Amino acid sequence: MFELSEDHEMFRGVVRDFAESEIAPHSAQWDRERHFPVDLIPKMGELGLFGLTAPEEFGGAEGDFLSMCVAIEEIGRVDQSIGITLSAGVGLGISPVLVFGSDEQKQQWMPDLVAGRSLAAFGLTEPGAGSDAGATRTRARLEGDEWVINGSKSFITNSGTPITSLVTITARTGEMPDGSPEISTLLVPAGTPGLTVDPPYDKLGWHASDTHGLTLHNCRIPAGNIVGERGAGLRQFLHLLDHGRVAISALALGLARACLDLGTDYARTREAFGRPIGANQGVAFPLADLAVSVEAARALTYRAAWLKDECDAGRRPARELTRAAAIAKVYSTEAAVDAARTATQILGGNGFMEEFPAARYYRDAKILEIGEGTSEVQRMVIARELGLPR
Structure with missing residues (x-):
């Protein structure tokens, strides 16, 4: 069944030691100063936290998701901001590329993400589209061999750090046969002209977590930056x-x-x-x-x-x-x-x-x-x- 194995418990001990030595002593200060500890991310990468479920060919451990949850639990026990940084960095950052990306996309982005040398974000939520994800208003039109994207995203974790390399977004790319929006997933590299990272939010909590809105204005990316099938977003x-x-x-x-x-x-x-x-x-x-x-x-x-x-x-x-x-x-x-x-x-x-x-x-x-x-x-x-x- 789902009981933790001896290996899981040993892994818990390793993550707990890391959390208590590298994170806990600084949590209060990071929270007070609203400081995102960018230097911590490569250390977490060296421990293998971002690559727990990734294939070995990209530097991952090919571990199970239960190990991932043990790690998030132990990190979250001492600092929720760092816990959500890990959770979002893997679940919303790495996973879209790993699960749905092409071989070329994986080869390009996965090694640095798994190693903690960079972070990725997932842009789904918009000012008028949260729980109702189908109400996405961001649009992307195909012009020749480029997608041209216009729209905005809200509450995006890991979107504005100094090591953010990629934002995966959902956008309306057309209309389905039944008249509903065709929503696709697109990879937007950080620094792409037309992609603006909005000022950080003044949040109630998660002060050490990086959270921004994103604005896309005539943002152009290669046609090959679509993730999986068109309309599968x-x-x-x-x-x-x-x-x-x-x-x-x-x-x-x-x-x-x-x-x-x-x-x-x-x-x-x-x-x-x-x-x-x-x-x-x-x-x-x-x-x-x-x-x-x-x-x-x-x-x-x-x-x-x-x-x-x-x-x-x-x-x-x-x-x-x-x-x-x-x-x-x-x-x-x-x-x-x-x-x-x-x-x-x-x-x-x-x-x-x-x-x-x-x-x-x-x-x-x-x-x-x-x-x-x-x-x-x-x-x-x-x-x-x-x-x-x-």
């Missing part, structure tokens, strides 16, 4: 989305674990009325409930990750992953938000102070219920998988 996106939802579930699991550890340690040492506050049921019971949530989130996340590997191997139908990914994401992300609230409450006034990590956990948690499909969208998916009418 939405199908490609939906395929990758299941993977991304499991990865966000792993990120949420890491945050919930951090909140449980913080609240438990504080409850053991903070005294009131002559005894540790953890001796009071009003503190102990919420932590017990949080421990239950962490275990449930872990089971759902790991099972969904295992199912992804099973589906990739052809041993399970893809529909099983769609349902499991939605269930894992909606449960784990809402558990993380509850965990952040619980930890903040247990720390009392200290939980409201930025010098304690509870405040950062609280700010970082909310986006987990929104990115890669909102909680409402997950419930829609689950309801459809139950066979309920649309």
Whole structure:
């Protein structure tokens, strides 16, 4: 089944040591200064984190997706911003090229992405197209041997770093026979004339994560920069989305674990009325409930990750992953938000102070219920998988 092997646990230990030595000591400062630690990315590449699921020919480890989720969980436990940098760098950066790209595209882009020498982003969301990805307004028209792209993208992770090399975007390239938009996926190299990286967002959380809007004005790319078949953009996106939802579930699991550890340690040492506050049921019971949530989130996340590997191997139908990914994401992300609230409450006034990590956990948690499909969208998916009418 989906239990972690001895190799998985050994790998967890390696990633945990890296996270605690290279990331944790700096997390508060990076968050406070809204600093994207670009020098950390090659170190993560050297550890093999960006190439966990990539083929050996590109420098990858050809590992399973469960290992990827273990890594995201452990990184996310100490810093959610770095966790989403890894998650998006692989799931939304590498995967479109790896899964759907041509051999030429893979040879061009994969080695540097896998090594952590560069990052890629995925431009799907627009000001008027989020959950409704089919409402994409960005357009690309074929002129001779070039695509000419006009439009804008919003909330794009890893899109404006000094080492961003590539943005994969969805764009309307025509009309389908039934009159619906033909949406295709295109590779836009960083620095292409007409591609403008907008100023960074002033975000509630994920302060050390790189997030920008993108503007494309008469942006020209070679006709060969289309990814896969013309008109396959939405199908490609939906395929990758299941993977991304499991990865966000792993990120949420890491945050919930951090909140449980913080609240438990504080409850053991903070005294009131002559005894540790953890001796009071009003503190102990919420932590017990949080421990239950962490275990449930872990089971759902790991099972969904295992199912992804099973589906990739052809041993399970893809529909099983769609349902499991939605269930894992909606449960784990809402558990993380509850965990952040619980930890903040247990720390009392200290939980409201930025010098304690509870405040950062609280700010970082909310986006987990929104990115890669909102909680409402997950419930829609689950309801459809139950066979309920649309």
